[in-house]
Amino acid sequence: MLYFVPTPIGNLADISERALNVISSSEIVFCEDTRVAKKLINLLKDRYNLNIKEKIFYSVHSHNEKDFIFNIDQSIFEKECIYMSDAGMPCISDPGVHLVRYMQEKKLAYEVLSGSNALLLSAVASGIVEKEFTFLGFLSNRGEARKIEIQNVLNSIYPVVLYESPKRIIGLIDDICEVDKDRRVFLIKEATKKFETKYIDSAKNLKIALEDKNLNGEWSVVIEASKNQNSEKITLQDIESLDIPPKQKAKLISKITGKSVKEIYNNLIK
The missing domain is CATH 3.40.1010.10 (Tetrapyrrole methylase, N-terminal domain)
Structure with missing residues (x-):
């Protein structure tokens, strides 16, 4: 067993x-x-x-x-x-x-067994999630792949829950600000630990709030759904036409199709 x-x-x-x-x-x-x-x-x-x-x-x-x-x-x-x-x-x-x-x-x-999970804890603590939401884990670290993922997050008709590292949390807020500085975002650092810290505000205000703060620790992020329900999402064809390395392209296609990154990558390099 x-x-x-x-x-x-x-x-x-x-x-x-x-x-x-x-x-x-x-x-x-x-x-x-x-x-x-x-x-x-x-x-x-x-x-x-x-x-x-x-x-x-x-x-x-x-x-x-x-x-x-x-x-x-x-x-x-x-x-x-x-x-x-x-x-x-x-x-x-x-x-x-x-x-x-x-x-x-x-x-x-x-x-x-049931038990501790940062995803559900963050969704509940955010006050943003009421029913449906999307969980994407960690986004790509950098480059075109990350830009596309963030654009799709901000176009989502559902709130999106992410995990982020202390090294990239400011960068994530900056990226959100570039697209929609007024988007409401919830952050929780070091959930369940002694120095648990929560923030909820617009991306532009969070950018200021995080200045000079100790960012060390595990971060979960909940991003409010797009108010524009007709937002245009990036399609499979859009990704296939990108001039980016096959490995990055395979990861993006996998997120859309649910297929294995390895299988997609092998087809791309044939």
Whole structure:
């Protein structure tokens, strides 16, 4: 049996009783970083006085997940196994989805536990999301690909939730200002942690508010939907005609079509 276990995104008290029980009794731990997982389990053990079963740890992250699964002996799932992200819910801007697909393909039992998730926390805390919204995780780092993604975000008929790094949060607000300086944006930094900070204002006012602030930490961003419901979106044909590297083009096409970036890239370079 395999359990996907969400872990606290900052506050240890957010772990569920069920997650503690599953972590304690598991024999096999799949995780992004074995050092992070071992440290977290030790912290939980001390805080909740857990009787932790001896475990074998395997590092399964975004760079090796497919290869790891290809070579795995499925008999390992006869034992009690868990998959843990470093923080938050597996598969949401974190590895794990290929492991879910493997379990489905092999018709093996798995469960996903409920728990901490920066995406939903941000959507609720924003006051912007009422029902529908779009989640895009991290945008491209730079260049034409990022410009196109931001334009599509600002054209969206639904609020959009993003994750952003402290190095790029000011750049993101600048990019929004270039298109729509009056767009309302919600920011939350270090959610659930001691120095959690929230901002909500127009992009132009946030640009001023963030000046000289300590930007270190994890950021989630909620951007108000476009008031112009007839906004013209960038199409697949628009992207195909761009003079940009095939790898960037493949990522953009993947966001629109949902197809594999690798498959699209291989077709582009034929």
